[in-house]
Amino acid sequence: MALDASRPTTTxxxxxxxxxxxxxxxxxxxxxxxxxxLIPRVAYHEPxxxxxxxxxxxxxxxxxxxERVMKTAVDDYPKSSVLKRLMRPRQGSNMIxxxxxxxxKQRKAMAxxxxxxxxxxxxxxxxxxxxxxxxxxxxGGQIDMFPQMVQATCDVIADVTLSGRDAIDRDxxxxxxNRFIATVGRISILDLMNAPRWIPRPxxxxxxxxxxxxxxxxxVIAARRARGPSDPPDLLDLLVASAGDDPxxxxxxxxxxxxxxxxxAGHETTALSLTWALYLLGLDQSVQxxxxxxxxxxxxxxxxASADIPHLGYHGQIIEESLRLYPPAGLLSRTATxxxxxxxxxxxxxxxxxxxxxxxxxxxxxxxxxxGFNPDRFxxxxxxxxxxxxxxxxxxxxRICIGYAFAMWEAQVILATLLARYRFSLPQGFEPDPRMxxxxxxxxxxxxxxxxx
Numbered sequence: 001m002a003l004d005a006s007r008p009t010t011t012x013x014x015x016x017x018x019x020x021x022x023x024x025x026x027x028x029x030x031x032x033x034x035x036x037x038l039i040p041r042v043a044y045h046e047p048x049x050x051x052x053x054x055x056x057x058x059x060x061x062x063x064x065x066x067e068r069v070m071k072t073a074v075d076d077y078p079k080s081s082v083l084k085r086l087m088r089p090r091q092g093s094n095m096i097x098x099x100x101x102x103x104x105k106q107r108k109a110m111a112x113x114x115x116x117x118x119x120x121x122x123x124x125x126x127x128x129x130x131x132x133x134x135x136x137x138x139x140g141g142q143i144d145m146f147p148q149m150v151q152a153t154c155d156v157i158a159d160v161t162l163s164g165r166d167a168i169d170r171d172x173x174x175x176x177x178n179r180f181i182a183t184v185g186r187i188s189i190l191d192l193m194n195a196p197r198w199i200p201r202p203x204x205x206x207x208x209x210x211x212x213x214x215x216x217x218x219x220v221i222a223a224r225r226a227r228g229p230s231d232p233p234d235l236l237d238l239l240v241a242s243a244g245d246d247p248x249x250x251x252x253x254x255x256x257x258x259x260x261x262x263x264x265a266g267h268e269t270t271a272l273s274l275t276w277a278l279y280l281l282g283l284d285q286s287v288q289x290x291x292x293x294x295x296x297x298x299x300x301x302x303x304x305a306s307a308d309i310p311h312l313g314y315h316g317q318i319i320e321e322s323l324r325l326y327p328p329a330g331l332l333s334r335t336a337t338x339x340x341x342x343x344x345x346x347x348x349x350x351x352x353x354x355x356x357x358x359x360x361x362x363x364x365x366x367x368x369x370x371x372g373f374n375p376d377r378f379x380x381x382x383x384x385x386x387x388x389x390x391x392x393x394x395x396x397x398x399r400i401c402i403g404y405a406f407a408m409w410e411a412q413v414i415l416a417t418l419l420a421r422y423r424f425s426l427p428q429g430f431e432p433d434p435r436m437x438x439x440x441x442x443x444x445x446x447x448x449x450x451x452x453x
Contacts, residue, residue, distance in 0.1 A: 055350035071397030
């Protein structure tokens with residue numbers, strides 16, 4: 001990955017875009033290394049780009065046009081075949097790739113877990129995870145904070161999803177996710193050739209990550225069906241209830257798929273937002289000092305709890321700025337099914353509609369000093385003045401991530417607890433390497449100097 005050598009040391013690391021859109025072979029090679037390097041330089045200051053052979057593609061950065069794709073005419077822009085291929089389970093469907101009524105039914109079944117009262121009941125799991133993280137960090141040292149954040153958020157989602165009643169090996173979850181991202185989660189040349197879905201991609205033939213996760217999930221579901229539901233019901237209970245009584249039904253396979261999807265998405269994005277936030281705070285000690293003072297005044301020597309969240313708004317702003325600079329899903333794609341116009345450009349059925357979230361979040365017409373780190377962008381008065389579709393870390397419109405509020409609460413609890421007890425700084429000469437295959441990860445990890453206060 002090429003980095004901008006002229007970047008001031010106080011500016012967070014970023015990806016250097018190509019001067020022009022890449023050709024077929026260069027696109028494939030680049031996507032295998034870092035999907036974000038497919039986004040051309042012009043996408044960071046123009047509202048829309050078009051290109052490719054028929055039916056071609058359109059890359060959209062204009063917030064009004066994005067709103068049309070993701071909200072106003074959402075049913076006319078289903079997820080693209082490549083995105084569905086990457087997210088499709090081995091059998092059946094799940095809420096991520098489902099469309100129309102099938103998606104609405106699944107989302108409705110899961111909504112109670114993410115209602116405000118249920119979120120409040122989930123905070124103790126977040127508090128416990130924050131305490132456990134501090135225990136692992138001990139007196140500090142140079143520590144890779146990415147696996148630390150993965151373990152913390154994995155503990156939370158497993159506890160909330162399964163109520164702590166059903167054992168599932170956290171190492172199995174994280175190992176399966178890492179293998180998936182390194183293999184199946186990378187674009188295949190067959191994807192770029194629009195090869196039919198029934199032609200297996202080489203990485204899928206050798207992949208065992210999803211089959212292992214499916215097997216573990218089936219065991220957990222069978223155990224829950226035998227024991228009965230929790231009180232109050234957790235996400236697994238809702239999934240099992242929606243599947244009915246037939247142990248061989250397609251809806252039970254769907255429940256399994258949604259369980260594994262939440263175990264993945266429910267902790268990966270939050271772990272990444274926390275990891276990048278700690279890097280940004282290590283880069284800007286003044287922001288870290290301000291956030292620490294708020295955390296210490298609010299928490300004293302205890303971990304953050306539900307009642308503290310209203311007082312941790314600045315920590316939420318830090319997380320949102322982290323999500324702006326390093327969105328977990330840096331590029332989304334849809335397929336147009338009807339003729340349309342986006343930002344003045346004609347759209348034909350079959351066109352691939354790309355939403356380069358990474359570039360939108362660093363667009364010169366949408367953000368002041370777009371490559372700089374400034375949590376004040378997310379102060380309430382600043383948010384009120386900004387187009388709602390200029391900030392899209394969890395999507396937008398009716399298909400916005402169902403766990404968005406959950407992820408924000410979790411990140412605030414963990415971040416505030418850590419900052420009240422530790423100082424984070426960057427090792428001499430260290431610079432992270434942001435790469436996106438499936439999610440935007442620090443390719444070389446995030447080793448930080450951790451100092452116990």
